[in-house]
Amino acid sequence: MEGLRVGPRNPWQDGEPVASLCVLRELGDRERRVAVVPSEVAKLQALGLSVVVQSGAGDAAGFPDSAYSAAGTTVAATRADAIATADLVVMVGPPNVEAVSDIRIGCALLTLLPPAWSVDVIEVLRDRGVTSFSFNLVPRTSRAQVMDALSSQAGVSGYRAAVVVAGRLGRVMPMMMTAAGTVPPARVLVVGTGVAGLQAIATARRLGASVSGYDVRPEAAEEIRSLGAVAIELPLMAESGAGGYAAEQTEEFTVRQQELLSNAVAASDAVITTAAVPGRPAPQLISASMVEAMRPGSVIVDLAAPSGGNCELTVEGSDICFGGVTIVGAGDLASDVATSASSLYARNVSNFVKLLVHDGEVSPDIEDEIVVATCVTSAGEVRHEPTRRLMEGAAK
Ligand SMILES: NC(=O)c1ccc[n+]([C@@H]2O[C@H](COP(=O)([O-])OP(=O)(O)OC[C@H]3O[C@@H](n4cnc5c(N)ncnc54)[C@H](O)[C@@H]3O)[C@@H](O)[C@H]2O)c1
Numbered sequence: 001m002e003g004l005r006v007g008p009r010n011p012w013q014d015g016e017p018v019a020s021l022c023v024l025r026e027l028g029d030r031e032r033r034v035a036v037v038p039s040e041v042a043k044l045q046a047l048g049l050s051v052v053v054q055s056g057a058g059d060a061a062g063f064p065d066s067a068y069s070a071a072g073t074t075v076a077a078t079r080a081d082a083i084a085t086a087d088l089v090v091m092v093g094p095p096n097v098e099a100v101s102d103i104r105i106g107c108a109l110l111t112l113l114p115p116a117w118s119v120d121v122i123e124v125l126r127d128r129g130v131t132s133f134s135f136n137l138v139p140r141t142s143r144a145q146v147m148d149a150l151s152s153q154a155g156v157s158g159y160r161a162a163v164v165v166a167g168r169l170g171r172v173m174p175m176m177m178t179a180a181g182t183v184p185p186a187r188v189l190v191v192g193t194g195v196a197g198l199q200a201i202a203t204a205r206r207l208g209a210s211v212s213g214y215d216v217r218p219e220a221a222e223e224i225r226s227l228g229a230v231a232i233e234l235p236l237m238a239e240s241g242a243g244g245y246a247a248e249q250t251e252e253f254t255v256r257q258q259e260l261l262s263n264a265v266a267a268s269d270a271v272i273t274t275a276a277v278p279g280r281p282a283p284q285l286i287s288a289s290m291v292e293a294m295r296p297g298s299v300i301v302d303l304a305a306p307s308g309g310n311c312e313l314t315v316e317g318s319d320i321c322f323g324g325v326t327i328v329g330a331g332d333l334a335s336d337v338a339t340s341a342s343s344l345y346a347r348n349v350s351n352f353v354k355l356l357v358h359d360g361e362v363s364p365d366i367e368d369e370i371v372v373a374t375c376v377t378s379a380g381e382v383r384h385e386p387t388r389r390l391m392e393g394a395a396k
Contacts, residue, residue, distance in 0.1 A: 018360045021049045021353070022086035024079060025057040027099045030317070030331055032060035032338035033345060035090040035111075038071035040346040044353060045072060048360025054082035061338035087362045090349050092342075097124055105129050108362050110352060112136060112149060115376060115387040116279040117307075119394070122376055122387060131364070131378040133356070135348065136278075139373050140244045146351040147370065151195045152344035153334040158199030158274065160333040161301045162188070165270040166207055168299045168326055174208020185210045189268040190229070191261070191285055191310065192275030193220045196303055200272045201227045212264065216246050216257075216275070216283075234260045241277070248277045258287050266293040273310035274303040279386070286311040288322070296324025305329040 021044055023036045034057050036044070041051050051073040055065050065075045076082035080102070083089065089103055093111035097120050103109060105128050113134035115122060125132045135149035145151070165188060166173050175185040188204040190197045193215040204211045205228050213224035214232040217240070221231035236257060241247035249257070265271055265286060271294075275283050282304035291300070291313055302309050305316040313322050314329045321327075334341040355371050356364045364371045375383045382388040 019049050019087040019357060019362050020085045021051050021088045021090060022082050023051065023053040023057050023073075024082060024089060024091055024099075025054045026092050027096070030335060031092060032335045033092045033342045034058040034061045034063060034338075035092050035342075035345060035349055037061070037063050037343050037346040038067040038073075039343070040350045041068070041071040041073055043350045047353060047357045049088070049353070049357060050074065052076050052082050052086065054079050058342070061342040063339075063342070088353070088356065090353075092345060094118060095121055097121055100124050100128075100130070103128060103130050107131075108356060108364075109133065110135070110349065110356070112153075113376060114279070115384050116390065119387070119391055122382060122391070125377040126380060126382050129380050131362075132376045133352070133364075133371070133374045134376050134384075135352075135374070137374040137376070137384065138352075139370060141370075144370050147348050147355075149345055149348040152348055153332070153341055154195040154274075155199045156334040156337050156341045156344065157303055157330075157332065158196035158201075158272075159203045160337050161196070161272045161274070161303055161330065162200045162203035162207065162209075164301050164328060164330070164333065165204065165272060165299055168301075168328065169270055170297045171269060172208075173204070186269045187212075187267060188270045188272065189214070189232075189264055190224075191215075191271060191273045192304070193224055194274065194276070196274040197272070198223060198227065200274065201229045204272075205229060209270075212268075214261065214264070216249065232261075232264055236260065245278055246275070248280045249283060254283060254285075257285065258290060261285060262290050262293065265290045266295075268298065269295070270299045270301070272301045272303065275310050276304055276307060281308040282310050284308075284310065284312055288312045291325050291327070292323050294323075294325045298325045299328065300325065301328045301330055303330050303333065306331060 053068045053073045088108045091111040108131040110133045114136045138144050138148050173186045176183040186209045188209040188211045190200050190213040193213045211229040213229050216238045224231040239247040302311050302314040304310040305314050316329045317331050318329050
C-alpha cells in the first residue's frame, strides 16, 4: 500500500499540535450523534492534534459548543471554517456525496462507510485524493475491539429496539399480578442475535418480557440461553460465513426458514429483527403472510431496514400498519440514544486515530493490519479490493 501518507510532512515540533482534526455537524435530519464528545478531546490532543468542532455539532447529542470550548477545542462558526484547515475529518456517517464533496484534497477521513452501498461517495473520495477509513471494515479481532464502532452502535440500537417495543405495545412487558387479576408477560422474539440482537434480548428480559431468540449461526443458541431466553433451533443446514459473520443463504433455505419460523412469529406480541449479512441485502425472514398471522396490536421493529429489511413489508424510516400490526422500519436507532451512542463512538474514534496520527501528523502506519483492512481510498486509488472490483464491473 504505497501513497498512504496524508498531506505534507509536518513534524511535531516542541510538542505543539500541528495536524488538525475536524468534527463536523452530521448532515441529515434524523442523525443526532456526533463523532467526538468533549471528554475525548484531551486524548486526541495528547496525540498532537488540534481539534476543531463545527458549531452545533454536538447539540442534538447533549454536548453544546461551550462544553467543547471548555475542553480546549476551537469551535468554528460554519462547516466551511471547520473544514478549511482539516487534515483529518471524523464523522458518524455514513456520508452521502454532499457530505464529502467539500473535504480538502489530500485530507483523511474516518467514518462509518459501508463500501457496497457507498460507491458514489467512494468515487468522490478517490477523485479528491482523500485517504478514507471505514469503521465498517474493522476486523473482528481482539485488538480491534476498542475500535469496533459497528459493535458499539449495534449494542445501543439493540437496547433501543426493546425500548421501542415496550413503548409501542398495548400490553405491559412484565407479568403483573394485581387485585384485578394477572397479566401475562409480553412475548418477544428476537431474530438475528449478533451484537444488536443479544442486547435486545438482554433489555427485553430486564423489562420482564418472555423472550426467545433465533439466529442462523448454530453457536448463537448458547448465547441466547446464557441471557435467560429460549433459543429456537431449526432443522436447517446453513451456509457458514467468514470472520464470525453469517453467510447469505439460498432462496430455498429462506423459504423453508420462513415456514419454520412462522409459528414462533405468530405466537409473539413483538418481533425484533436484526439479521444482516455484510455487503448483501438483509435476508427476508418475515413475509407478509407471516405478519397477517400475528395478532392485531403486535409490533415488529426491523433494525435491518437500512439494508432492505428482514420483513417484506418494512419501509425504511417509516412506521406502517398492516392488519393491526405495526412495523417500525427503524433507521439507525442508536441515533435516538445519541448521548450514549456518541460517547461510545467517540471512544472508538480516539482509539482508531492512534493508528493514524504519529508525532502530531497524520501518517497512518501502513504496516498495521487494521489500517490496511479499513482503508477504502488513498492517493487517488480505491484500496478496498471488493469495492474496486465492484466499481470496475459497473464501469464495463
Ligand atoms: N471483536 C469481535 O470478535 C466481534 C465483535 C463484534 C461481533 N462479533 C461477532 O460477529 C458475529 C456477527 O455480529 P454482528 O452483530 O455484527 O452481525 P450482523 O449485524 O452482521 O448480523 C446480525 C445477526 O444476523 C444473523 N443472521 C444473518 N443472516 C441470518 C438469517 N438468514 N437468519 C437468521 N439470522 C441471520 C447473523 O448471524 C448475526 O448474528 C457475532 O458472532 C458476534 O459475536 C465479534
